[in-house]
Amino acid sequence: MYRLIHCADLHLDSSLRGILPPREAAVRRQELTAAFLSLVDSAVSLEADAVLIAGDLFDTERVSAAAASAVSAALRDHPEILFFYLQGNHDQGSFTGSLEEIPDNLVLFDHSFRRFRLAPGLVLTGAELPPPPGREEAFWDSLVLDPSDYNIVALHGQLVKGRTASGPLHIPAGALSGRGIDYLALGHIHSHRAGRLDARGIWCYPGCLEARGFDETGRHGFVVLDIDPDLRKAERRFAESGGRRALEVSSDLTGLTDSASMERAIRESLDREGARPEDLVHVVLEGDLPYDCEMSPDLLRARLSSLYYLVRLTDRTRFAVDYSRSAGDPSLRGEFIRLVRADDSLTEEEKAAVIRCGILALEGEEV
Ligand SMILES: [Mn+2]
Known part of the structure; x- marks a missing residue:
């Protein structure tokens, strides 16, 4: 032999x-x-x-x-x-x-x-x-x-x-x-x-x-x-070889409303793919998020960076608006959402982004 x-x-x-x-x-x-x-x-x-x-x-x-x-x-x-x-x-x-x-x-x-x-x-x-x-x-x-x-x-x-x-x-x-x-x-x-x-x-x-x-x-x-x-x-x-591996993992965050639950979902996706602390991980975020969710890619990146050798985060999520939720809302918020929805010059995706920005600004959040 x-x-x-x-x-x-x-x-x-x-x-x-x-x-x-x-x-x-x-x-x-x-x-x-x-x-x-x-x-x-x-x-x-x-x-x-x-x-x-x-x-x-x-x-x-x-x-x-x-x-x-x-x-x-x-x-x-x-x-x-x-x-x-x-x-x-x-x-x-x-x-x-x-x-x-x-x-x-x-x-x-x-x-x-x-x-x-x-x-x-x-x-x-x-x-x-x-x-x-x-x-x-x-x-x-x-x-x-x-x-x-x-x-x-x-x-x-x-x-x-x-x-x-x-x-x-x-x-x-x-x-x-x-x-x-x-x-x-x-x-x-x-x-x-x-x-x-x-x-x-x-x-x-x-x-x-x-x-x-x-x-x-x-x-x-x-x-x-x-x-x-x-x-x-x-x-x-x-x-x-026993060295570092590179992984690309996509994680579907559809419907999640806060960073903590998003981080949990991402970590589950990474565990499923067998990512180890010494690896290079590229996380691709996908799915439709509620327009008013609490979502910070920078925070998620920082959290994941403490767990893995090197992290790259690609955010492909989109914001979605459930208009039925604000249909009868008489507040400024409800009025703003209806106004943007009626604007035919915007695509649905643009409407969701504008609504998210506007609502965050109304609430005094950093945009
Ligand atoms: Mn060659």
């Missing part, structure tokens, strides 16, 4: 500018490097034979000395594990160029297919995508595999239907089917996905190792592949 860990899109040293506030970005940057070191720890405890990094290990051309030396030290500390590193579209030359010496157990790829026999009956072949003019049929045809082997093929790009690539990072599935691939180890897509390539093989994106910001929701981690070359079979499982 040969055990291979397949990861991709770690994007170490990502600036995270525009993704997280500056302070959290600086922390998260270190956490991403730490996540790679944890992956190496996992490889050790799982007694993996090899780790395949299918592109975008680093995010930019400029790699920090701290991250580069942490990564290369982790590799050097484990000469018993082979690290196969295929560069993606973000990290061309950035990491390897920063190293004084390539660790002995770091295996690199280039623009033509390189082939490594990992064990009897088990072959890993991979290439970094050459620029589009060099990626015609001849490039794919240069991928020659022995169907009697268990064949892993590593590439970084977007798997697309058909036989030709129209985009610079496209990998045409049609050009790869029927070639004897058992496991197409991909990188580039940041969420974990897998599917069938042809009658024989499957393709798999492990997704990024951990979420960088709010957008990278879902489970993140790496793939563990246990290969039995004699039977030409493999077992695949997804190992979730």
Whole structure:
């Protein structure tokens, strides 16, 4: 049995500018490097034979000395594990160029297919995508595999239907089917996905190792592949990384009248989705609220921020007016509501917003 860990899109040293506030970005940057070191720890405890990094290990051309030396030290500390590193579209030359010496157990790829026999009956072949003019049929045809082997093929790009690539990072599935691939180890897509390539093989994106910001929701981690070359079979499982997760949770606040009950509803929604205190949570508030409810997104945001690492709140609630409640109200309030209701130049939503503002002002509340 040969055990291979397949990861991709770690994007170490990502600036995270525009993704997280500056302070959290600086922390998260270190956490991403730490996540790679944890992956190496996992490889050790799982007694993996090899780790395949299918592109975008680093995010930019400029790699920090701290991250580069942490990564290369982790590799050097484990000469018993082979690290196969295929560069993606973000990290061309950035990491390897920063190293004084390539660790002995770091295996690199280039623009033509390189082939490594990992064990009897088990072959890993991979290439970094050459620029589009060099990626015609001849490039794919240069991928020659022995169907009697268990064949892993590593590439970084977007798997697309058909036989030709129209985009610079496209990998045409049609050009790869029927070639004897058992496991197409991909990188580039940041969420974990897998599917069938042809009658024989499957393709798999492990997704990024951990979420960088709010957008990278879902489970993140790496793939563990246990290969039995004699039977030409493999077992695949997804190992979730232990770090922070990003969640987007919508919460329906319809009919609720005060912040306390809204907070309760939001926390129930978050609990249902398994949000943990260390997570990045994006809460989307939805539903129709009574126009005169006591609702403060800032208060809700402050409350949630004390419970979770980082909170983003999107308020999509709308105010609704139950006109029957004020039909016979002779007060200024009732008169105001009837006046706004009769204004044909306003939409129903605008009427509700105007009524809410007006009533809050009448009651001396901050608007
Ligand atoms: Mn990429």
